[in-house]
Amino acid sequence: MLVSLNWLKQYVDYGDLTPEQLSEKITKSGIEVDGIHYFAEKSTNVVVGHVKTCEQHPNADNLSLCQVDVADEELTIACGAPNVAAGQKVAVAKPGAVLPGNFKIERTEIRDIASEGMICSLQELGVAEHLIPAEVADGIVVLPDDAVVGEEVTKILNLDDVILEFDLTPNRADALSMIGVAYEVAAILDKDIQLPNPEVTTTEENANDYISVHSEDPDLCPYYAAFIVKDVDIKPSPLWMQNYLLAAGVRPINNVVDITNYVLLEYGQPLHAFDYDILGSKEIVVRRAKEAETIVTLDDQTRELTTDNLLITNGQEGIAFAGVMGGANTEVSENTRTVLIEAAYFNPQTVRTAVNQTGLRSDASARFEKGVDPERVREAGLRACQLLVTYANGKLVDDAVEFNELTIQEKVLSVDAQAVNERLGTTISVEEMSDILRKLRFSHEVNGNELTIHVPTRRGDVVIFEDIVEEIGRIYGYDHLPYTLPKGSSRPGALSREQTIRRQVKNYLQGAGLMETITYSLSHKKNVKQLLSPDLQQQTYEPVKLSMPLSEDHEYLRLSLLPELLKTLSYNRARSQMNLGYYEMGSVFLSTEKQIKTQPDEQLRLAGVVTGEWLTHEWQKETKPVDFYVVKGIVEGLFNFLNIEVTYEQSALPDMHPGRCATLFVNKEPVGFLGQVHPSVTESYDLKETYVFDVQMERLLDLVKDDKMYKRVPLYPSIKRDIAFIVHQDVIAGDIQQTISELGAPLVKTVEIFDIYTGEPLKEDEQSIAYRLHFQDPTKTLKDAEVDELYEKIVKKINETYDAYVRS
Numbered sequence: 053m054l055v056s057l058n059w060l061k062q063y064v065d066y067g068d069l070t071p072e073q074l075s076e077k078i079t080k081s082g083i084e085v086d087g088i089h090y091f092a093e094k095s096t097n098v099v100v101g102h103v104k105t106c107e108q109h110p111n112a113d114n115l116s117l118c119q120v121d122v123a124d125e126e127l128t129i130a131c132g133a134p135n136v137a138a139g140q141k142v143a144v145a146k147p148g149a150v151l152p153g154n155f156k157i158e159r160t161e162i163r164d165i166a167s168e169g170m171i172c173s174l175q176e177l178g179v180a181e182h183l184i185p186a187e188v189a190d191g192i193v194v195l196p197d198d199a200v201v202g203e204e205v206t207k208i209l210n211l212d213d214v215i216l217e218f219d220l221t222p223n224r225a226d227a228l229s230m231i232g233v234a235y236e237v238a239a240i241l242d243k244d245i246q247l248p249n250p251e252v253t254t255t256e257e258n259a260n261d262y263i264s265v266h267s268e269d270p271d272l273c274p275y276y277a278a279f280i281v282k283d284v285d286i287k288p289s290p291l292w293m294q295n296y297l298l299a300a301g302v303r304p305i306n307n308v309v310d311i312t313n314y315v316l317l318e319y320g321q322p323l324h325a326f327d328y329d330i331l332g333s334k335e336i337v338v339r340r341a342k343e344a345e346t347i348v349t350l351d352d353q354t355r356e357l358t359t360d361n362l363l364i365t366n367g368q369e370g371i372a373f374a375g376v377m378g379g380a381n382t383e384v385s386e387n388t389r390t391v392l393i394e395a396a397y398f399n400p401q402t403v404r405t406a407v408n409q410t411g412l413r414s415d416a417s418a419r420f421e422k423g424v425d426p427e428r429v430r431e432a433g434l435r436a437c438q439l440l441v442t443y444a445n446g447k448l449v450d451d452a453v454e455f456n457e458l459t460i461q462e463k464v465l466s467v468d469a470q471a472v473n474e475r476l477g478t479t480i481s482v483e484e485m486s487d488i489l490r491k492l493r494f495s496h497e498v499n500g501n502e503l504t505i506h507v508p509t510r511r512g513d514v515v516i517f518e519d520i521v522e523e524i525g526r527i528y529g530y531d532h533l534p535y536t537l538p539k540g541s542s543r544p545g546a547l548s549r550e551q552t553i554r555r556q557v558k559n560y561l562q563g564a565g566l567m568e569t570i571t572y573s574l575s576h577k578k579n580v581k582q583l584l585s586p587d588l589q590q591q592t593y594e595p596v597k598l599s600m601p602l603s604e605d606h607e608y609l610r611l612s613l614l615p616e617l618l619k620t621l622s623y624n625r626a627r628s629q630m631n632l633g634y635y636e637m638g639s640v641f642l643s644t645e646k647q648i649k650t651q652p653d654e655q656l657r658l659a660g661v662v663t664g665e666w667l668t669h670e671w672q673k674e675t676k677p678v679d680f681y682v683v684k685g686i687v688e689g690l691f692n693f694l695n696i697e698v699t700y701e702q703s704a705l706p707d708m709h710p711g712r713c714a715t716l717f718v719n720k721e722p723v724g725f726l727g728q729v730h731p732s733v734t735e736s737y738d739l740k741e742t743y744v745f746d747v748q749m750e751r752l753l754d755l756v757k758d759d760k761m762y763k764r765v766p767l768y769p770s771i772k773r774d775i776a777f778i779v780h781q782d783v784i785a786g787d788i789q790q791t792i793s794e795l796g797a798p799l800v801k802t803v804e805i806f807d808i809y810t811g812e813p814l815k816e817d818e819q820s821i822a823y824r825l826h827f828q829d830p831t832k833t834l835k836d837a838e839v840d841e842l843y844e845k846i847v848k849k850i851n852e853t854y855d856a857y858v859r860s
Contacts, residue, residue: 053218055233056091056299058210063234064245071214074237081240082526083227084219091213091299092178093152099123100199100208101144101171106137111163118171120144123202130167135191141199142192143177143209145170152178177211185294185304196291210295223513225422229320232510239491239527248318250435252448255282259450262328263392267455268339272362272399273374275458277430278336279393279437280328281446284308286386290443302415308384308391311439313415321395321424321432322416324372326382328390333366338374338396338455345370349377349412361406362398375403375420376412391440395433397426397458408600425510426460463507467520470501475521477534488527553694553756554637557658557749560693561635564686566660569634571616573641574598574606579615582733583707585657585746586715587722588612593642596652609641609652613659614744618729621661622737631664633678637749656749657724660686663742680712680728683743687716687726690747696755698723700786707733716747718755723748770801770828771839775847776859778820781810783854785821791853792823795846799834802826820859 057071066074075085101120109115109130116136120127122144129144136142146169149157155176159168170176174184174193181189188194199208206212218227226232231247238245262280267273288294289310297304300317304310312323341347341357347370348354355373357363362374372378375398384391403420407413433452440446469482482501489496489505496505507514514523525533547555558568580595593611601607610616613636621632636659643652662683667676676682684700691698700714705725713727724747734742777788785805792803807822814820825846827839850856 053220053228053233054089054300055216055218055230056210056213056296057216058213059230059296059299060233060237063231063247064238064241064243066237066241066243069241071216075216077240078216078218078237080530081236082522083224083236085216086219087217089215089217091215092211095145095149095151095177095206095211097149097157098143098145098151098172098177098205100195100201100203100205101127101142102201103136103138103140103142103171106131109163109165111165115162117165120169120171121201122146122169127168128166129169129171130162130165131171131192133171133173133191135188135194136171141195141197141201143172143195143205145172145176151176174209177205177209179209179211179298183298183301183303185288187288208291210292210299213295213299215299222422225419225512226320226425226510228419228422230318231428232320235493235510239493242491245493248435250431250438252434252438252441254448254450257449259453262334262449263453264335265453265455266335266337267457268337269362270455270457272340272402273338273396274456275397275426275429276336276338276455277395277433277452278454279395279433279452280449281391281393281437281440281444282389282449284389284391284440284444284446286384286388286444289314293443306384306386307444308388308440311436311443312393314439315432315436316415316419319425319428319432319435320419321428322375322419323433323436324378324394324416325384325436326371326378326392326394327384327388328392329388331366331371331382331392333368335367336392336394337365337367339363339365341370347371347373348380349373350380350383351377351412352380353412355410355412357406358409360402361409362402364394373406373410373412374398376406376410376417377414391446393433393436393440395429395436395452397424397429423512425512426458427509429458430454460509462509463515465505465507465514465517465520467503467505467517468501469503471517472521472524475518476525476528477536478525478528478532480524480528484528485524488524491527492523494523550753553753554749557690557693558637560690561660561686564689565666566633566635566662566686569617569620569636570638571613571620571636572606573610573639574601575608575610575615576605577607580608580611583612583614583729583744583746585612585722585724585748586703586705587724587748588640588642590722591644593644594646594648596641596643596648611640611642612746613638613640613657614661614746617659617661617744618734618737618739618742621663621742622739625663625739631666631668633660633662635660656753657746658749659744659746661742661744662686663740678741678743680726680743683726683745684714687745687747694752694756696752699790702784703727718751721751723751764830766828766830768829768831768833770826771834771836773825773827773839773843774806774822775825775843776807776820776822777850777854777856778814778818778859779854779856781817781819783819783821783856788821788850788854788856789823791850792825792846795849796825796827796842799827799829799838799842800825800846801828822859 071088079085099122101122103118103120105119106116109117116131118129118131120129145157147159157170171192220227234245259280263278265276265278286306289307293314294304302313308325312325316322340359341361341363343359345357346354363370364372364374371382398420400421400423403417407417437448486498494505496503596609639654640657641652662678665675666678666682699717703713703715704710705713707730709728709730715722716724726745729742789803804824806824809820
């Protein structure tokens with residue numbers, strides 16, 4: 053919602069508060085002001101001028117030479133606008149003026165004739181191009197005839213306006229109107245509010261002679277009013293109205309359309325204007341659409357409807373898609389002379405269903421979906437008629453023809469003041485609460501500590517005790533609530549065991565050089581089964597599809613974190629960020645049901661992606677590109693950090709490079725994988741060589757023995773021994789490492805592979821693998837004889853098991 057402060061001041065005087073101060077007060081009361089925008093950059097010395105004469109420039113075919121009266125002098129100005137003409141009131145930048153962009157106006161010569169200023173367009177005065185009315189988009193702005201020559205144009209064109217951008221939560225539908233915002237600001241500042249008074253003189257004709265109204269589905273449309281306004285003159289709307297519409301982000305079209313848009317923004321009540329003369333009948337019938345019935349809407353698109361949709365008809369065919377958009381067959385045009393104004397109340401769920409089915413969303417549907425104030429429906433229609441009579445020279449025929457089965461009833465809530473204070477942790481008196489309700493304009497009665505509150509229909513979000521607590525708390529001021537912690541048996545602020553471990557894992561990964569990323573939990577259909585971990589491939593999981601996805605890219609709940617991480621990598625690579633490492637800890641969603649009937653299981657996983665150069669030493673001219681061993685080192689460090697034993701098994705997994713991929717095992721169960729993404733997959737993401745890992749964190753959290761995760765510093769020295777075995781090339785180095793660890797336990801603390809060699813003098817089918825063994829006893833100093841004995845035992849076992857021999 054865009055709120056023009058100049059427009060807002062028509063209803064409530066917020067005094068000398070700056071836009072920043074006002075926005076802070078509104079934000080602190082519960083509605084977030086997402087931004088402050090100035091309607092136009094400041095201009096100086098731009099005044100109203102009267103074009104006395106306008107003649108062809110003698111030396112230029114596309115220029116006019118104008119004599120312009122600016123009160124204190126008469127200026128000769130060369131103007132290239134096609135719509136400039138004698139007799140107009142225009143915006144003139146006098147010599148010395150400064151326009152937006154620090155554009156300075158000076159006296160100059162154009163085609164050998166002096167030009168003493170500039171006749172300005174809205175673009176040149178700083179108004180956004182997409183908001184400028186079509187009739188002046190290519191020319192200058194023409195001011196009203198009653199504009200005073202020599203007066204600054206800033207006020208006339210609303211150039212000093214400031215717009216507050218509200219980030220509204222779905223429950224605050226009341227703030228989707230200027231009147232609703234005025235109520236809010238008046239409550240915050242404790243100010244009076246000036247509301248429109250839509251009184252209008254009608255003709256003596258009977259509106260029932262023009263139209264009849266009926267709703268076949270009163271549960272979906274309990275109220276429909278049709279106002280008939282005759283003899284309208286289609287022309288531009290008044291400048292002040294155009295200014296306010298522009299400030300609200302709405303482009304002016306003509307007075308009839310602008311008035312309906314103005315009332316929509318003012319009251320929050322959508323209206324629609326039909327050309328009565330081409331309606332095709334003298335009746336309005338609101339009914340459910342027939343299955344596959346179509347209507348061409350104002351955007352010239354043919355919409356196919358279902359029986360869940362509501363249609364406004366002339367008794368035969370559809371003339372409007374109820375609550376969403378009007379029909380092209382009854383559109384107001386420059387030939388319109390009689391207008392039928394629709395003011396109706398539609399069931400919010402019906403409009404929401406229509407929007408979801410068709411994808412057609414409008415300012416009207418956004419308000420109907422959230423619920424409009426039933427008490428202001430008719431008043432908004434009458435307000436539009438008042439403006440049509442004033443600014444379109446129309447005549448209102450005998451008020452309105454109505455179908456009315458709408459029950460308007462205020463919600464009544466009884467609350468105990470003590471209960472409110474207990475919930476807020478405050479000591480607000482009953483008198484103070486009563487005063488807050490007065491500011492909110494909630495009528496109420498006080499009986500001791502009990503408050504009986506009549507909630508106005510404009511506040512459809514206030515329905516239960518907690519809503520009243522929130523209203524009292526926010527107007528009282530969140531800053532005034534006491535700073536106290538909850539009391540109870542739990543330890544305030546403590547992290548659970550799982551939260552502690554997760555936080556420590558994140559700290560480790562960030563220390564290893566990776567950046568945390570949070571991606572969408574939703575995925576595209578083509579990616580949803582991509583890069584699944586082996587522990588998930590043991591069972592067939594069905595992707596869970598959303599019933600109403602926002603887009604194809606976010607249609608399914610993810611089965612893996614990696615596809616979205618690769619998208620993030622691709623996004624940043626496209627912006628010249630080449631050396632990247634990301635990780636994410638989040639849930640995947642698992643279900644074996646083809647027809648989803650129950651909620652999917654959530655499983656916590658940890659995944660990472662790395663690409664580019666891992667280390668760069670420019671002075672030493674050394675670089676270390678990311679490879680398999682970099683990502684394996686990160687994962688090994690993680691398992692060491694968690695004190696969990698892990699083994700690796702070379703694997704050929706879908707979407708992974710067959711020679712650079714390994715499955716992770718803990719207690720002989722797969723818990724994840726790591727390796728290089730297959731080149732065909734990285735090419736589809738527009739990436740270079742990329743390495744990933746994926747680990748089932750839930751399993752690891754169960755295995756972590758101590759959330760402190762540290763090892764005692766050894767008190768006794770260690771002994772280091774190196775050994776190289778010559779084995780067949782098919783033997784896997786990790787298998788020998790695992791055998792040494794198992795045989796040497798508990799004295800062999802670590803086994804490191806530090807060299808693999810092939811070539812002469814070894815045979816073609818042989819390889820030499822060198823290991824470094826660390827011997828240590830936590831209870832004593834080891835003797836050489838003890839180490840030698842275990843060392844020989846290990847050598848003998850490896851030689852027998854792997855047909856190996858020690859390299860001399």
